Amino acid sequence: MTFTNAIVYNNGMVIWVPPITLKALCNVNIKYWPYDEHNCFLKFGSWTFDGHVMDVTPMNKTNPGLLKDIWKNTEFHITYINVTRDVKYYDCCREPYPSVTFFFKLQRRPTLYHYIISMPAIVAIISSLATFWLPIRSNNRFILNSVSLIILSLLLIFLGIQFGMSSFGVPIAVRFISLTTLFVGLLQVWITIAFNTSQLKGQIPVWAMKFTKPLIQLYRNTEHESIQLTQSEQTADVTNKKSVAKHPNAEDLTFIVDKLLFIVFTFMIIINSLV
Template structure:
């Protein structure tokens, strides 16, 4: 019986507390909010152009926590990264506090347009095209103790150093650095919230890059012109390309083109199919190379390994096409050369009677024998050189692959 009574008392207590809370919430009216705004902006003469200085003096402490939402574009030519993010900024403004006023004790938070209150002049130091930087004028949350919380969507275009040496397995270390544009550390101090733990909490996965948060650092920099410090907060993150698509569009065609150029050595030296296969290989590799050149542009930051391999392979295939032409057109060159030499020799070493006798009897037979013998020797000679070219070509491809 005692336990039942105790349970009833606990239930009644929670009902009373719940009712009181609802009563407090229901007592907040539009007039209360108007009176609070009147108190802040008229009675207190709040000025949004005046930096909020703590009563104890000193600088204004601003905390920032940046969340990356989406990577819109990564331009390797201009070395720029366009992102969507949510900077979460909070600071204390004593000109906006009402916790010492009994008539406003029921108001726990006041939502105000951010353009009506003071905001820190934070900028992205590595940002470019600031005129196109979009920062939405969202409401700020103001609490009774004067703390202001402002979260706004932002579109930011920042510089990012590009390293394409291992493309398409490239990784890029990018960063976004925030700091005050006009205030030094004696006027405004900047710190990072949560050590960047919420950097990727709301990130929308990118189809081309995997994003990995590295760290967030606070740096205080001194310039030669001035003695005051300039604090900044930098968020570092790594972009790693997903190479799956490039395997199908570049790697596979390039490998098949190289295999086709190797397969021509299985065909006869004077086969027309050798020209066709090698020409197709050359066109495929050249097309891939032109496409990659248009994609990367002119860069002095290093040639990607894949581009170097394809370009050198294209050169080898082109030289191979030159050899195929030579081998095809000169396969009977030794025959014509020996025939001319034989005729010259006979004219200088035989008499007229011998010449007539040779012409009538043995000369045609000897020419047939020489022609057949020389043709065989010519084919063997060209075949040996062809095999030598094959060995050199394979070695060059392997060396290009390793290097």
Template sequence: MISIIKLLTLFIITVYCQSDDQKQEEAAIKKLRNNLFKNSSYDPMIVPVKNWSHTLNVHLSYNLIKIFDLDVNTNILTTEGWLLMSWTDQHLQWNPDDYDKISIIRVAPDEVFKPDFMLFNSVDVNTMKDNTIKTNMLLYSTGEIMWVPPVVLKSLCDVDLTNWPYDEQTCFLTFGSWTHDGLGINISDDCNISLEEYWPSGEWDILGTEVRRKDLYFTCCPEPYPEVSFFIKMRRKTTLYHYTVFLPVSTAVLLNLLMFWFAIHSNNRFLLSGLSLLLMTIILLYLGSRFGIGTDTIPFAIRYISRTILAIGLTLVWTTVAYNLLNMDIQVPDGIKRIVAPAEWIIKRSGGNMDSDTVNLTIDDQNVGYNNRQMKDKSLEIVITIIDRLVFVIFFIVIISMHL
């Protein structure tokens, strides 16, 4: 029983001492804040240097968290990250021994001077103002201030889609003071971009980053205007497009090549060629709606698909012409007959027998076409078949050459 009473007494004393220490610390912080902001007539609009000939050096870094989107229609890159800014306020320094060993306090952004950094290549002048969270700042006894606000940025990015979807894009974020020149606020040379907290994107892989700082000079003003740019080099992930674009395109091309192995008067030729043309047109419309008109470059994939559609359309035109020629009463000159006579085996190898299906609308028309072809000389069919094989070779060469 006595031991329990001792434990309770020790607990009460500990809680009382902690509460007393907390009150003492709070009183010291209030005293410090009064001396820093109220009694000293501190003005957050004045650059915090004691000598106006001195420059306020600001360290600026960017911690990239997420790449939300790179819109190829509007050339807008949307990212989320943390801006890390630090500088020394010479008007906000104190001796920790005078304030219960307090060496750091939290202050609101509106209480102290902060650099008026803006995103120069922003698509909206209110981007940083509306999307920057007003987190507290850390103020140290040395006067050093550290501010790490999370911010969503929308910046312009020149997109080159020539090699889509194997394209690589380099975008940048350029920051600088909006109203101060380099003699008032200078951006230090040790700026950097960090990927330690980066969350991988579903569409982009980051290949590398780079930081470039430079001083700008204008004809109106002799003072330097420093700015820093954070470059992000990205490469598009292509796995999805292998299934949604390249596999259907390859299938359509193979179907059109397969068409040539059917007899000219077979329904299968029109079916396969028409299906290939429809499939390629749907893919082209999909890509056209995806890219829109926001880019000056036309992807090689769209050029390839467009030319392939033209080639498939020409083969369909040839099939229609060849089919109608077979149903016409055309006399082949004797000289051509002697040339193509040894090539009769082509007809047999191509499956071009007279019992194949035709595209006549009625059974009577089909029978009439069949009887007409039975009475005709085989030389015309041999000539057309030879031309058809040449068209196959030309189509195959065109498709291959467009890959090179």
């Protein structure tokens, strides 16, 4: 045990500043991480001496005076402090037992997390949306969406290590990145299906032509879709496109579904960010 000095005044007041580290009890709520705010308190009193023997009173009850002497933390900053003195009487004893409680609010500094969490997530989402505007038979779609999926997965791993597996509640940011990772994973499945479906030689059924033909004429861009083809494939592709107006094929249907999924994917991302 380390002995420390105390300042004793002639009126009986004693000032003792022990060199100890105190752990505060906090109501942790990480739902709005990294903009979370926590309510904490420290309570001081005696279990062995009553108020007639040892009285506990705060030296300074004003918030500016308390905040002035607090060392700044790089992750949290204290936004509010309040000091209350309470005197409690127990059933066993008639003597008063005073205590002093410090209530304070901690708010996280979110600036760092904007760069290591928000920016990579935004880049990954934009990259996934950009895959819809690449040719269906382009290998760049696989690469770009795979990179987005890896980035989001690494962010989830980092957040899992950051919070631990025993944290109370799920932050909105973690839920957003988790669902976005699911959407990007499903998009990877669709890219695989679209790549194989676009190479089928079958034609769209007659009953579906009246629905697909206007969309093909409105959205299809032959030059854009042929940019990734070889010279021989472009020659065959141009020959096949001459009959598109009469007999749309599987590639045309895949193109329409791909653009519709772009709208659905964008809508799901927006809903996920608002919920």
